[in-house]
Amino acid sequence: MKILVNKKEYNLNIDPDMPLLWVLRDILYLTGTKYGCGIGVCKTCTVLIDGVPEQSCVVPVSYVENKEITTIEGLSADGNHPLQKAWFEKSVSQCGYCQPGFILQAAYLISKNPKPSLDDINRALSEHICRCGTYSKIREAILFATKE
């Protein structure tokens, strides 16, 4: 089957039931998408499928045939997405493991709502877990990225 990841096409001979997460990590070596819980609870493994955030641990690869997948590696050409820059500016990350999921979810949020309020941000990210507790910085960074 053919899948399109970060504008690159891959021809894969794999079980269509394999979760997208493991296809990305173990077959394509795109390890920026992280394994957190494997059961769709923590949202660490979030990727964009046709621009919409989905948890790659509970999406079978067959579902994404002919769809466009964006992982953290493909969010911008050289790390210059406004959110990536804001994350750097605000020094958000601690261990950094959950941040790709947060960033992709936030990228979707600001694509739909370019000026999110604090409440909008809290609502949009309320299912993501950051075990290091970077939440305040994440809020700051999104507000910073969208202020003008």
Add this chain to the structure above:
Amino acid sequence: MDEKVFLSRRRFIFGTALTLTGVVSGFIFSDKALAELIILDEKEKVLGLTPSIWVEITKENKVVVTVARSEIGQGVRTTFAMIVAEELDADWNLVVAVNAEADSKYGNQATGGSTSVRNFWTTLRSAGAQARQLLINAASQIWGIPAENCYTSNSFVYERNGTRKLAYAELIDKAVQLPVPPANSVKLKSVSDFKILGKPQKNIDEPFFVTGKVTFGSDYRVEGMKYAVILRCPYIGGSLSSYDDTEAKKIKGVVGVYRLSEGIAVVADNSWLALKGRDALKVNWNRGPNANLTTDQIFDKFRSLVETFPNLSNETVKEIETIYEVPFLAHSTMEPMSAFANYKEGKCEIWAGTQNPQNARTTVASALGISENNVKVNVLHSGGGFGRRLNSDFVVIAAKIAKASGFPVLFFYTKADDIKNDYFRPASLHSIKAGINANGKPTGFFHRVISQGDVSYVNPHYSLPDVRNYTASHSFGVRTGPWRSVDYTQNIFVIESVIDELAHLAGKDPFQYRMDLTNDAKLKNVLRKVAENSKWGTELPKGWGRGISSFVGYGAYIAHVVEVSVSKEGFLKIQKIYAVVDPGFPVNPENIKNQIMGAGIDGLSTALNSEITIQNGQIQQSGFHNFRWLRIDEVPEFDIEILTTSDRPSGMGEVGFPSVTPALCNAIFDATGIRIRRLPIGKTPLLKVDEKENKSKDLEFNAYPNPFETKVTINIKTNDNKSSNLSVRIFDILGKLVFESKLSSDGTSYHTQLDFENLPSSVYYVVCEFNNQLHSFPILKKN
């Protein structure tokens, strides 16, 4: 990023240290020490200058700092790089951090006890200063002027009173010919001259975190590698009886099933197939001696070990004698434990996120029966540590699987494996006796810590008379280990809660009471400032409360005020958290802020919801759904003040935890009059006494059973017989709607059965509106 190019030139020396680029093959045991003065390429061309094992200056004018502690989110790579760069007068934008592999030449590499900055402060400063002096010496020889006439700035040596300057890289060829100035010959900067240290610096890894380029332990990949999971006995103290792997081995892509002392390992072409293979195993377990063990039994045993305390002094006019209980906790790192191992011809190479690479090296060598010299442990980023990765269990399992299978293999725990096979924060029971005299001053503080996991007592950090500590423990075979701030997690909760109890017993303000119990100027200072910042003593809205608490440890001082509100329904909201921390010298204020926020959320999350419990000899929790952590919409705003009071730094990774829980519980007491003596808070309904009394004049509520395990039947009787449906909503302790239910009417009574199977054990509030009145009834889902 040019790091790729830069690092690839280092391949000759560092073997497989190419992890930023992702896919790497190779199994190279470099017998070259890292502490070489000269780094050469294949053509013997000088590539870099390495005046010590800590720092290298490259021909590209980069400064490479070797970090011999593990990055687990505490910011050590940035901090260590800052310390070297400061004394080296390096351009901060040209500084790169690389991780040291396990090697005794680096000293103790265990990342624990918030010791990294304190232990390496002088060593790393000296390394930077020596390198700087060496470069100055080189410039002075090139220019034929005295070294005193040279100075450094931003990775250049300048001629004083002249126009000449040379970049550090341009001095390498000369510098490699000169002796490294001894550490005792170089002068370290005075704090007032610092340009990098003490100023907020951005995380050196942030550009790589936000682009997915950081290689965590679970991200290591080589061509031809396999993936492995393990099936371990779910019974505490149980063992494997027999297994059948026929079906597992039939799965295409499963390459082997191996019996290890830890369990049954399944190796496959990818993670998913390994998991499928594991699911297909048929296993019989010996349930062992603890087959019926429950957490209740453990705490019953603790209670049986409580002994009568001696009498408090004669001047005691009031006293409290009480029990505090603190549960087991999992570390629940974001990245479950994992490690890559490759075993070939008696040598083993590891790539892992470990807090304890030297221990990993020793234990792998011992497990495989090979010499430590034949084990190479490379340290990768950890997706959280919190003490979990001080244990090397997962590294050893990876090494054993690599040896058994013959493949380079990435072994990983699933989230459920990770929680169930954790080394838990110990559970403890604290028996307390304390009293006050006629002036309200404490007359004594007796504390008995009873635990599974050998929790030590901690002396109160206030000046109290007649402090007596006792410990007792009993093991049920539950694995325990260090957890962020270790014994302080339980002890400070207890001590600061009891101080609060004494203040109330004495009728004194809890802030002033603490101030009067210490002569330590630094402790008084953080308490006073946090009281000021939080406007302690000013009126709060009805239903709100404030709690204060402090902690002294890791060379630092901290005080917290937590502000909460408890609604009529019993919903707790953490409104705001104030912290004032005195680190002595704040090495990286931005990182300190992150650590204080992070540890603060640890404190709040664990206090509210988190608990590891045991039923039928098995750990019950299996993921974030039943071992909860706060989410972004539940965390309060932080107000953090960082002081500078000396020239010496302290440990910042753990100091932010201990005083948060008691400050929160003291705030709940202030708001409701309910004293939390058992964690997590979610076990205690926070309905104020007065709310309870007048709640049910026209509504009679009954829940059966209560507490319940999964299902509960709700019966509500009303005083009139409107035949409409009654709508009830179920909320968690923070007032998040869990679900809604319509109750069907049967004249004046309504009833329904609710299923909580997929919800964590906790108090829930059943809220219904009747005759324009809100009624809230707590029900408890038990473990």
